[in-house]
Amino acid sequence: xxxxxxxxxxxxxxxxxxxxxxxxxxxxxxxxxxxxxxxxxxxxxxxxxxxxxxxxxxxxxxxxxxxxxxxxxxxxxxxxxxxxxxxxxxxxxxxxxxxxxxxxxxxxxxxxxxxxxxxxxxxxxxxxxxxxxxxxxxxxxxxxxxxxxxxxxxxxxxxxxxxxxxxxxxxxxxxxxxxxxxxxxxxxxxxxxxxxxxxxxxxxxxxxxxxxxxxxxxxxxxxxxxxxxxxxxxxxxxxxxxxxxxxxxxxxxxxxxxxxxxxxxxxxxxxxxxxxxxxxxxxxxxxxxxxxxxxxxxxxxxxxxxxxxxxxxxxxxxxxxxxxxxxxxxxxxxxxxxxxxxxxxxxxxxxxxxxxxxxxxxxxxxxxxxxxxxxxxxxxxxxxxxxxxxxxxxxxxxxxxxxxxxxxxxxxxxxxxxxxxxxxxxxxxxxxxxxxxxxxxxxxxxxxxxxxxxxxxxxxxxxxxxxxxxxxxxxxxxxxxxxxxxxxxxxxxxxxxxxxxxxxxxxxxxxxxxxxxxxxxxxxxxxxxxxxxxxxxxxxxxxxxxxxxxxxxxxxxxxxxxxxxxxxxxxxxxxxxxxxxxxxxxxxxxxxxxxxxxxxxxxxxxxxxxxxxxxxxxxxxxxxxxxxxxxxxxxxxxxxxxxxxxxxxxxxxxxxxxxxxxxxxxxxxxxxxxxxxxxxxxxxxxxxxxxxxxxxxxxxxxxxxxxxxxxxxxxxxxxxxxxxxxxxxxxxxxxxxxxxxxxxxxxxxxxxxxxxxxxxxxxxxxxxxxxxxxxxxxxxxxxxxxxxxxxxxxxxxxxxxxxxxxxxxxx
Ligand SMILES: Nc1nc2c(c(=O)[nH]1)N[C@H]1C(S)=C(S)[C@@H](COP(=O)(O)OP(=O)(O)OC[C@H]3O[C@@H](n4cnc5c(=O)[nH]c(N)nc54)[C@H](O)[C@@H]3O)O[C@H]1N2
Ligand SMILES: Nc1nc2c(c(=O)[nH]1)N[C@H]1C(S)=C(S)[C@@H](COP(=O)(O)OP(=O)(O)OC[C@H]3O[C@@H](n4cnc5c(=O)[nH]c(N)nc54)[C@H](O)[C@@H]3O)O[C@H]1N2
Ligand SMILES: [Mo]
Numbered sequence: 108x109x110x111x112x113x114x115x116x117x118x119x120x121x122x123x124x125x126x127x128x129x130x131x132x133x134x135x136x137x138x139x140x141x142x143x144x145x146x147x148x149x150x151x152x153x154x155x156x157x158x159x160x161x162x163x164x165x166x167x168x169x170x171x172x173x174x175x176x177x178x179x180x181x182x183x184x185x186x187x188x189x190x191x192x193x194x195x196x197x198x199x200x201x202x203x204x205x206x207x208x209x210x211x212x213x214x215x216x217x218x219x220x221x222x223x224x225x226x227x228x229x230x231x232x233x234x235x236x237x238x239x240x241x242x243x244x245x246x247x248x249x250x251x252x253x254x255x256x257x258x259x260x261x262x263x264x265x266x267x268x269x270x271x272x273x274x275x276x277x278x279x280x281x282x283x284x285x286x287x288x289x290x291x292x293x294x295x296x297x298x299x300x301x302x303x304x305x306x307x308x309x310x311x312x313x314x315x316x317x318x319x320x321x322x323x324x325x326x327x328x329x330x331x332x333x334x335x336x337x338x339x340x341x342x343x344x345x346x347x348x349x350x351x352x353x354x355x356x357x358x359x360x361x362x363x364x365x366x367x368x369x370x371x372x373x374x375x376x377x378x379x380x381x382x383x384x385x386x387x388x389x390x391x392x393x394x395x396x397x398x399x400x401x402x403x404x405x406x407x408x409x410x411x412x413x414x415x416x417x418x419x420x421x422x423x424x425x426x427x428x429x430x431x432x433x434x435x436x437x438x439x440x441x442x443x444x445x446x447x448x449x450x451x452x453x454x455x456x457x458x459x460x461x462x463x464x465x466x467x468x469x470x471x472x473x474x475x476x477x478x479x480x481x482x483x484x485x486x487x488x489x490x491x492x493x494x495x496x497x498x499x500x501x502x503x504x505x506x507x508x509x510x511x512x513x514x515x516x517x518x519x520x521x522x523x524x525x526x527x528x529x530x531x532x533x534x535x536x537x538x539x540x541x542x543x544x545x546x547x548x549x550x551x552x553x554x555x556x557x558x559x560x561x562x563x564x565x566x567x568x569x570x571x572x573x574x575x576x577x578x579x580x581x582x583x584x585x586x587x588x589x590x591x592x593x594x595x596x597x598x599x600x601x602x603x604x605x606x607x608x609x610x611x612x613x614x615x616x617x618x619x620x621x622x623x624x625x626x627x628x629x630x631x632x633x634x635x636x637x638x639x640x641x642x643x644x645x646x647x648x649x650x651x652x653x654x655x656x657x658x659x660x661x662x663x664x665x666x667x668x669x670x671x672x673x674x675x676x677x678x679x680x681x682x683x684x685x686x687x688x689x690x691x692x693x694x695x696x697x698x699x700x701x702x703x704x705x706x707x708x709x710x711x712x713x714x715x716x717x718x719x720x721x722x723x724x725x726x727x728x729x730x731x732x733x734x735x736x737x738x739x740x741x742x743x744x745x746x747x748x749x750x751x752x753x754x755x756x757x758x759x760x761x762x763x764x765x766x767x768x769x770x771x772x773x774x775x776x777x778x779x780x781x782x783x784x785x786x787x788x789x790x791x792x793x794x795x796x797x798x799x800x801x802x803x804x805x806x807x808x809x810x811x812x813x814x815x816x817x818x819x820x821x822x823x824x825x826x827x828x829x830x831x832x833x834x835x836x837x838x839x840x841x842x843x844x845x846x847x848x849x850x851x852x853x854x855x856x857x858x859x860x861x862x863x864x865x866x867x868x869x870x871x872x873x874x875x876x877x878x879x880x881x882x883x884x885x886x887x888x889x890x891x892x893x894x895x896x897x898x899x900x901x902x903x904x905x906x907x908x909x910x911x912x913x914x915x916x917x918x
Pocket of ligand 1: 124125126127128130131132153154155156158170171172173174175303304305306307340341342343789790791792793794795796797798902903
């Protein structure tokens with residue numbers, strides 16, 4: 108979230124599109140209700156289904172899964188056509204006026220630089236025109252046709268209301284009503300918040316879905332202000348923390364990035380990371396990359412990271428692919444390229460696409476280690492492929508080790524929530540029987556591996572032998588010690604230019620501004636610096652003090668970065684530093700400094716006249732309509748059909764799908780067509796279950812005991828399917844037999860002139876636990892990765908449905 112949960116109450120319009128917050132975030136959703144009560148906010152839901160959020164909304168507009176870019180590009184066109192944009196904001200805080208290089212172009216569904224063989228783009232020309240000093244050229248008059256604003260206008264021109272309606276299946280009047288409502292927040296004192304989750308991410312165009320809405324929000328001046336923002340409602344309690352500490356294979360902690368194969372030397376690595384400012388006076392905060400990186404290496408390798416060995420740069424692996432995501436890991440297993448797998452707090456047999464492929468992969472492993480408090484389907488994959496297809500374990504060589512772990516409630520620690528708050532929690536119970544904490548188990552594995560390297564040498568033992576491990580109890584580092592590591596400390600006395608000691612050696616740091624690139628500081632994750640200081644554990648703070656009652660609670664836990672609650676808050680004030688919305692100011696310039704209720708984006712004495720932009724991580728200091736080379740599939744978003752779709756791409760039939768999405772060759776053969784599978788399947792969760800674990804709890808198992816699908820009345824009538832009867836739902840990849848819930852909440856949509864039916868598939872059932880056995884939704888879903896993140900396309904695929912006699916006959 109750019110903003111916070113509490114801040115939602117400041118919105119005038121809450122748009123839930125690409126998620127189902129009432130169902131999946133019922134606790135945080137109370138702030139939407141507060142917005143309605145306290146601020147007379149309207150709630151609009153754009154979703155294929157009339158879901159539980161729609162049930163309490165002021166307005167619901169249906170949309171075909173996988174078509175949000177068309178919808179939102181249409182919104183951008185509408186805002187520009189009707190001139191409902193916040194002009195001063197757009198000019199000051201976005202890249203609208205910057206001039207794009209000649210080489211950039213877009214035609215017939217493809218951007219320039221496409222290589223059909225590698226399914227990837229050469230992004231060199233997705234850049235600004237630069238002047239002699241290396242600054243981006245600018246045209247404040249917007250006359251130059253290559254100004255970002257003009258290129259954007261041209262790009263979205265094709266998304267007329269008629270075209271949007273034909274692609275999305277949203278009736279024109281409903282679409283235009285949503286456009287009007289969104290446009291009403293272009294006034295400086297009005298804000299819309301965008302709440303989204305998997306309805307946007309789980310597509311082959313997932314990242315671009317989000318970008319399109321970010322562009323809408325920039326046009327409206329809704330980023331950085333109270334009640335505004337791009338608010339990703341995140342999943343597991345600590346999934347935000349997972350991204351922050353860099354657990355994705357292409358990341359290091361704090362959004363530093365893994366070295367690539369072609370970056371064999373430290374100099375090569377640094378060359379492309381310390382972005383120089385692209386406009387005069389801009390911060391371009393990544394200029395400090397070296398300080399963050401060196402401090403990280405000091406945490407990892409201690410005294411073994413020295414200036415002489417380039418801070419142990421050689422110890423880091425070099426990535427030879429964009430990333431080793433999970434779909435790729437299973438692709439490699441299937442081909443025998445991975446033969447051991449440690450599966451910690453993860454149930455891929457249930458959670459990942461093409462269940463049969465996941466199972467094939469697991470069946471080829473030499474060993475599988477499962478660290479989980481529960482008996483998961485993945486740990487028992489050899490027993491059963493679904494409830495009805497017992498397999499023959501004697502044919503599966505994989506040796507499975509189950510290591511029972513504690514769960515979060517049985518340990519101290521911190522969780523990072525969607526609002527970037529690091530909240531400390533305290534152990535509530537001891538773990539049962541032989542269960543051990545993840546930290547204990549990981550430490551034990553580490554010590555044994557290090558012992559083996561010590562004894563046997565091996566190809567390159569240095570990183571393992573020199574890993575810094577200075578914990579009081581090396582067999583079980585305490586959560587406090589680990590948290591202090593992430594925060595960071597001084598390793599020597601730090602002196603100012605006059606030689607006076609400003610920070611003594613061994614002190615916990617207060618802010619990442621103190622980090623150095625000379626080896627005198629360490630920090631495991633620079634964005635967390637400030638969470639555990641000499642004053643103590645800031646994450647454990649529980650003061651509800653809220654100046655101005657605007658949902659900024661500076662003394663409740665701690666938010667990264669720098670305890671800033673609303674990112675880009677410099678943009679909450681105009682060019683001169685006066686709040687756009689005087690009723691809900693966040694920060695303002697008082698003539699000497701920035702004052703207000705939140706921590707400003709940059710130093711409090713930097714004058715507005717210096718023109719430093721709020722988007723300090725971007726080298727030009729502005730928000731981006733044109734994304735430069737940051738997205739692999741285009742600097743502007745473009746509508747592509749899901750890989751399984753009931754219609755041709757109406758904009759450019761020859762480029763049907765995202766040309767840069769990731770599909771492995773074998774998986775292409777597993778796509779079905781609408782001739783065999785005429786309906787759109789989409790998968791989602793229910794309030795009563797948390798994925799695949801709560802079926803182990805009796806109460807939840809009783810609340811939602813059995814696998815079912817949701818199907819609209821029209822289709823049910825056509826197919827002779829009665830409510831609560833058995834059906835067989837199939838895709839090219841598999842089938843499930845389950846109960847049908849016939850509902851008014853899903854209606855056919857007119858797409859490209861023909862009625863299109865959506866079938867809803869909740870995801871929660873499997874073959875362990877107390878609920879009735881189920882096949883699991885992912886028996887149906889395809890292996891396709893979003894071009895930028897490789898998130899699977901779980902939300903739009905093709906299925907068929909038929910009445911069935913139920914599972915009995917097949918057992
Ligand atoms: N009770 C409960 N809460 C949970 C979870 C749980 O398992 N149970 N899981 C947690 C996790 S890990 C996550 S990631 C979050 C997920 O939170 P959400 O993303 O809100 O959850 P989903 O149920 O996947 O809902 C997606 C919504 O998007 C809609 N949708 C599908 N395709 C499209 C599309 O193309 N466009 C639009 N506009 N909408 C679409 C679906 O109809 C559905 O209403 O929930 C978290 N909260
Ligand atoms: N078709 C379809 N598939 C989906 C989705 C969808 O919308 N549609 N959503 C996707 C999403 S967003 C997600 S997040 C995934 C979820 O997929 P998973 O993360 O695989 O699902 P969970 O059941 O949450 O599994 C987490 C496991 O962690 C264990 N656990 C809990 N606490 C601890 C702990 O402290 N230590 C350890 N070691 N283990 C612990 C739990 O017992 C549980 O078995 O599913 C994905 N799959
Ligand atoms: Mo998730």
